[in-house]
Amino acid sequence: MPISLSAPAPVKAPAATHCPYCALQCGMNVAAGAPEEGADRTVTITPREDVPANAGGLCQKGWTAGELLTGGRRLTTPLLHGEPASWDEALDFVAARIRALQAEHGPDGVAVFGGGGLTNEKAYLLGKFARMVLRTSQIDYNGRFCMSSAAAASNRAFGMDRGLPFPITDLAAADAVLLAGGNMAETMPPFVRHLAAMRQNGGSLIVTDPRLTATARQADLHLQPTPGTDLALALGLLHLAIAEGHADEAYVAERTNGFDAVRTSVAAWWPERVERITGVPVSQMRRAVAILGNARRAVILTGRGVEQHAKGTDTVTAFINLALALGLPGRPGSGYGCVTGQGNGQGGREHGQKADQLPGYRKIDDPAAREHVARVWGIDPDDLPGPGRSAYELLDALGTAGGPRGLLLFGSNPVISAPRAGHVAERLRSLDLLVVSDLVLSETAALADVVLPSAQWAEEEGTMTNLEGRVLLRRRALPPPAGVRTDLEILQALAVRLGGPVPGGPDMARAFSTEPREVFDELRRASAGGVADYAGITYERIAAETGVFWPCPDTGHPGTPRPFLDRFATPDGRARFVPVDHRPPGEDVDEEYPLYLTTGRVLAHYQSGAQTRRIDALNAVVDETFVELHPDLAERLEAAPGQTLRVISRRGETEGVVRVNPAIRADTVFMPFHWAGANLLTNPELDPVSRMPEFKVCAVRLERVG
Ligand code: SF4
Numbered sequence: 001m002p003i004s005l006s007a008p009a010p011v012k013a014p015a016a017t018h019c020p021y022c023a024l025q026c027g028m029n030v031a032a033g034a035p036e037e038g039a040d041r042t043v044t045i046t047p048r049e050d051v052p053a054n055a056g057g058l059c060q061k062g063w064t065a066g067e068l069l070t071g072g073r074r075l076t077t078p079l080l081h082g083e084p085a086s087w088d089e090a091l092d093f094v095a096a097r098i099r100a101l102q103a104e105h106g107p108d109g110v111a112v113f114g115g116g117g118l119t120n121e122k123a124y125l126l127g128k129f130a131r132m133v134l135r136t137s138q139i140d141y142n143g144r145f146c147m148s149s150a151a152a153a154s155n156r157a158f159g160m161d162r163g164l165p166f167p168i169t170d171l172a173a174a175d176a177v178l179l180a181g182g183n184m185a186e187t188m189p190p191f192v193r194h195l196a197a198m199r200q201n202g203g204s205l206i207v208t209d210p211r212l213t214a215t216a217r218q219a220d221l222h223l224q225p226t227p228g229t230d231l232a233l234a235l236g237l238l239h240l241a242i243a244e245g246h247a248d249e250a251y252v253a254e255r256t257n258g259f260d261a262v263r264t265s266v267a268a269w270w271p272e273r274v275e276r277i278t279g280v281p282v283s284q285m286r287r288a289v290a291i292l293g294n295a296r297r298a299v300i301l302t303g304r305g306v307e308q309h310a311k312g313t314d315t316v317t318a319f320i321n322l323a324l325a326l327g328l329p330g331r332p333g334s335g336y337g338c339v340t341g342q343g344n345g346q347g348g349r350e351h352g353q354k355a356d357q358l359p360g361y362r363k364i365d366d367p368a369a370r371e372h373v374a375r376v377w378g379i380d381p382d383d384l385p386g387p388g389r390s391a392y393e394l395l396d397a398l399g400t401a402g403g404p405r406g407l408l409l410f411g412s413n414p415v416i417s418a419p420r421a422g423h424v425a426e427r428l429r430s431l432d433l434l435v436v437s438d439l440v441l442s443e444t445a446a447l448a449d450v451v452l453p454s455a456q457w458a459e460e461e462g463t464m465t466n467l468e469g470r471v472l473l474r475r476r477a478l479p480p481p482a483g484v485r486t487d488l489e490i491l492q493a494l495a496v497r498l499g500g501p502v503p504g505g506p507d508m509a510r511a512f513s514t515e516p517r518e519v520f521d522e523l524r525r526a527s528a529g530g531v532a533d534y535a536g537i538t539y540e541r542i543a544a545e546t547g548v549f550w551p552c553p554d555t556g557h558p559g560t561p562r563p564f565l566d567r568f569a570t571p572d573g574r575a576r577f578v579p580v581d582h583r584p585p586g587e588d589v590d591e592e593y594p595l596y597l598t599t600g601r602v603l604a605h606y607q608s609g610a611q612t613r614r615i616d617a618l619n620a621v622v623d624e625t626f627v628e629l630h631p632d633l634a635e636r637l638e639a640a641p642g643q644t645l646r647v648i649s650r651r652g653e654t655e656g657v658v659r660v661n662p663a664i665r666a667d668t669v670f671m672p673f674h675w676a677g678a679n680l681l682t683n684p685e686l687d688p689v690s691r692m693p694e695f696k697v698c699a700v701r702l703e704r705v706g
Contacts, residue, residue, distance in 0.1 A: 015477035016048060018464060019062040020117075020457035021606045023163070023340040024188040025466040026058050027051025027546075030066065030458045032478035041478070043069050043458075050546055052169050053466060057190035061606055064617045068456065069478065073440055073614045075453035076483040087485065087493070090450050094408075095497035097433040097449075098134070101406045107385065110433070111138035111394055111404035114353035115411030116146055116342030117607075119462030119474065120534075121519040122487045123344070124359055124526070125512060126410055127352025132377055132511070133495045137388035138404050140355040142412040143348050144391035144691060145419075149312025150302055150338030151349060152690040156313075157320045157576050158329065159569035160531055161361070162469040162550070163346050164337035165329070166562045172197035173333050175295035178206045178288065180319055181230060181305020181696075182339050185214035186603040191339070192218065204291045208233060208280075209305055210598055211628075211670060212663030221287055225278040227596040227668055227697040228585030230306040234318030235582060236274030237289055239266045241325055244286075246293030248327025255330060255568070258577035262321050265579035277582065279665075292326060297333035304341060305600070308695035310685040314580035321577050329575060330564035340467040342607065347465030350532040350550075351523060355394070356387040359523060360530020369530070376526045378506040390691030392419060392684050399430030406433035410454075410487055415443040416608035419693040421679035422652045437490055442610040443676060454487050455480035461516040463542065468561075470547035471537050488514045528553065531569060585697045586685035589667070593649065593699035595633075596668040599678045609674035625675035627656035627702070630666040634658065637702055646703040647671065652680035655705060669700065 014031035027048030032041055043066030047058045068074075078090035085093075101109045112130040114123060123141075130139040151161040158165075171177060171194040184191040192215065195205055199220070207219040208230065216222040225233050241247060242263060252259045271282040292298050300323045306315045316338070323329055323336040340346050351359040352373075362369035364387050374381040389397060395418055397403030407428070418424040428434055428447050436448040439456045459480040465471050480486070485493075492512040499508060513519050517539055528535035536552040537559070549559040567573030589596060604621035605612040612618045627645050629637075639645055643658045647669065654677035664670055671678040673695075683698040 014044070014046070015458065015475040017458060017475045017477060018051070018472055019058065019343070020065050020068070020611070021061050021343055022188045023342060023345045023467040024053045024191055025343060025464050025472055026054035026062050026190055028058060028062060030477035032069070041070055043478070052167065053468070054190040055193070057193060059189040060604060060621070061612060061618065064615050065457070067615045067617070068439070068611055069458060074481060074484070075439060075441055075451060076481050077453060079451040081449060090452060091493050091497060094433070094435050094450050095494060098406060098498060101432060102134070105405050107135040108138050108388070109404055110134055110136055110406040110408070111398070112136065113391070113394065113407060113409045113412055113414070114139070114141035114348070116141060116143035116345040116348040118344060118348055118353070118411045118487070119464060119516070120344065120347040120351055120471070120523060121462045121516045122410070123348045123353045124351040124523045125488060125491050125519055127359065128377060129491045129495060129512065131352070131384050132379060133498050133508070135383065135385055137355070137385035138394060139353060139388055140391040140394050141348065141353045142391060142414065142417060143342060143345055144354070145308070145417060145693065145695065146304070146341045146345050147307060147338055147349070148690040149307040149309070149687055149692045150316045152313040153316035153320055154338065156578055157317065157324070158564060159571070160563060161349070162563060163340040163467045164469065165564050166335050166337065166468075168194055168468050170333055171195060171299060172201060174198050174203050174297045174299045176204045176206065176291045176298040178208070178292060178298070178300045179215065180208045180234070180300070180302045181307065182301060182303025183209065183213040183215045183305070183600060184339065185218065187341065187601050189603070206288050206291060210665050210668050221284065221291065223280045223284050223288060224665060225280050226665065227598045228309065229278040229582070231311055231315040231318050231580065232269070232274050232277040232582040233280055233285075234315060234322055235266050235269040236271055236278070236285055238262070238318065238322045238325055239269040239274075240271060240285055240289040241293055241322060242266065244289060244293065246289060247325045251327030252325065256324050256575045256577055257572070259325070261579045262577040265581065297331070298326065298328055299334060300328065300336045301339055303339045305696060307338070308692060309697065310586045310687050310692070310694040311583055312687050312692045313689040317578050317580045321580070324575055324577055330568065332562070332565065335564070344464045346467060346469060347463065347471070350465070351527065355390055360527030360534070361532040362530045372529065373526055376522065378511070390686070392686060392693050393691065395424045395427055396684070398427040405431060407431055408435045409444065410437045413442040413444045413608035413610045415447065416610070416676055416679060417673070419679055419682040419684040419695055420651045421676070437487055438610070440610055440614060442608070452490055453484045454490065455484050460486050463520055465550070466547070468549070470549050471534065471542055472547045473539055473542040486514065488512070488516065488519060586694045587650070587683050587699045589699045593701050595700050595702065597647065597649065597681055597698050597700040598668055598670050598696050599673045599682065600670065602672045602674065605672070605674035607674070613674065625654075625656045625672060625677045626659045628659045628661050628664055628670040630664050631660050631662055632666045633669070634660045637704065639704060644705045646705050647681060647700050648703065649681035649698050649700045651683070654678070654680050669702065
């Protein structure tokens with residue numbers, strides 16, 4: 001039975017917690033009423049005023065999030081080959097299959113895939129489980145598909161990857177913001193308040209996007225590049241900034257290295273050449289540079305639109321080079337930031353579920369890092385595996401000769417969210433063992449040998465790190481339904497069944513606590529001294545201070561809202577310019593596939609839609625995928641709104657209902673990725689540094705159906 005949001009009086013004081021969805025992690029109060037006989041429990045959600053990111057606002061995803069906590073949408077019993085099973089039957093089966101597969105194929109015969117929505121505690125324990133119990137190197141997570149290019153570019157420029165290295169409220173005081181490839185009006189609407197406040201204070205908003213999105217409509221200047229050409233645009237903006245005297249030579253000399261090489265490398269990117277490649281008029285580029293160059297305080301932000309490419313790291317680097325030349329990073333009220341997408345996209349990439357990483361943002365091939373983490377875990381550093389495959393490479397290797405034969409998957413739905421998704425589904429089907437922990441029967445869970453029903457969000461405690469690098473506390477508002485276990489309980493149960501790496505080694509029940517607070521305290525020790533140092537952050541502090549910014553090395557430390565004010569996190573404290581050059585997309589248009597496809601989100605749905613597509617109020621807004629095209633293109637194809645078109649790429653085909661919109665380029669079509677379809681088409685070509693697939697541009701053709 002659906003939830004009542006207008007609800008009888010709650011029986012319990014509301015829990016001050018945070019939204020289950022995006023990286024803004026809006027604060028909300030969740031109150032749960034008692035179930036009436038024969039009916040469901042009720043959940044009431046109200047926004048919190050004390051959380052700066054949303055300050056009393058929520059989007060419709062947040063307002064309706066309580067529906068997931070009620071009703072018949074949830075899994076409440078383990079499934080073994082599609083049939084209900086007891087927890088012992090399911091877990092015993094999983095442990096026995098893991099043992100058999102690893103005996104035959106070695107430790108890497110079993111892989112782990114995590115998610116950017118998992119709490120810090122879950123992400124940490126998942127990484128520990130993979131390395132310490134399975135001893136597999138084969139672990140990565142869906143955050144690789146989210147902001148890995150921005151992370152890689154920030155690490156090489158600043159020595160640290162913290163999405164926004166300043167509080168979000170700083171935006172209101174900026175004189176100019178350049179937002180490259182982000183659409184917050186649809187993805188995280190309360191974010192727009194900060195941009196609106198900036199504009200009310202006299203600041204200017206510049207948006208680059210191939211579509212005139214809801215966010216671009218609010219901009220003072222919208223640059224509309226051809227998909228796949230953002231890197232050329234950033235090079236052209238830097239060329240102009242230098243040519244027109246906006247480079248901050250004193251800042252460059254004092255705080256950076258490598259400017260001369262970048263200055264030389266952009267010399268050939270004169271504006272007319274950039275216009276030819278990007279389609280952005282020279283006059284608009286000049287105006288953008290004048291706005292940024294004349295601002296006292298300016299911020300450059302990147303989003304998935306410029307990051308999810310096979311050259312995403314270089315594109316973000318080009319925008320960071322522009323920010324550095326203008327003297328922005330590390331200046332109060334100015335800077336560069338990446339707008340992280342997934343709920344714990346920031347924390348999820350810090351504590352060890354990435355293929356090359358140990359907790360605290362440590363590198364797994366760094367002997368000192370291995371020594372430190374092994375000591376916290378009570379094992380020999382030599383027992384820690386090395387780096388493994390990145391997310392798409394891991395999915396692509398499943399079931400192949402030399403690839404993993406089993407996969408444990410937590411909080412992810414790659415059948416919808418991975419590029420070339422039809423191929424990924426085939427690889428998942430080829431496995432000898434697929435285990436999925438999820439709260440609903442997602443498209444990926446439907447393929448699993450074993451499905452483990454897990455608790456979610458307001459049913460358990462844990463910490464999340466939002467897009468500002470602010471560590472937040474999710475409080476439990478109500479117990480999980482009968483029959484459901486937390487991911488921490490699942491990991492402990494498997495660890496106990498599988499045992500440790502050496503006989504007589506750590507007691508697995510103690511090594512894998514089911515208490516989030518105990519796991520967090522261990523995470524603090526494991527992260528101590530790392531780049532993402534949480535050692536001084538406690539649940540009590542988070543509650544008292546409405547979040548604590550990392551790095552925070554000890555409990556007396558105030559946290560670090562603006563980490564780059566005095567120095568960058570590089571060995572010499574200086575930021576690094578890195579020369580980069582434009583290259584075309586991995587797959588350009590041609591006669592056979594004459595249109596660009598770009599993908600993105602809609603306001604009412606989140607990521608793969610596993611949660612939001614089960615919420616009636618959100619489906620009432622939009623409940624099917626669509627193909628958005630320009631009126632000229634629609635006329636050429638004789639396609640009218642509401643008709644169905646087939647969209648075909650070299651990797652697959654799908655169908656979508658036509659939406660005609662003059663706000664998109666005539667050479668480009670758009671599909672949302674919340675439904676099966678868009679990612680059947682996308683190109684899995686990978687960025688050489690971040691291993692990010694090229695989600696945002698591929699070549700397609702359209703055919704009328706019937
Ligand atoms: Fe806030 Fe994002 Fe949740 Fe919307 S989805 S309420 S923007 S955290």
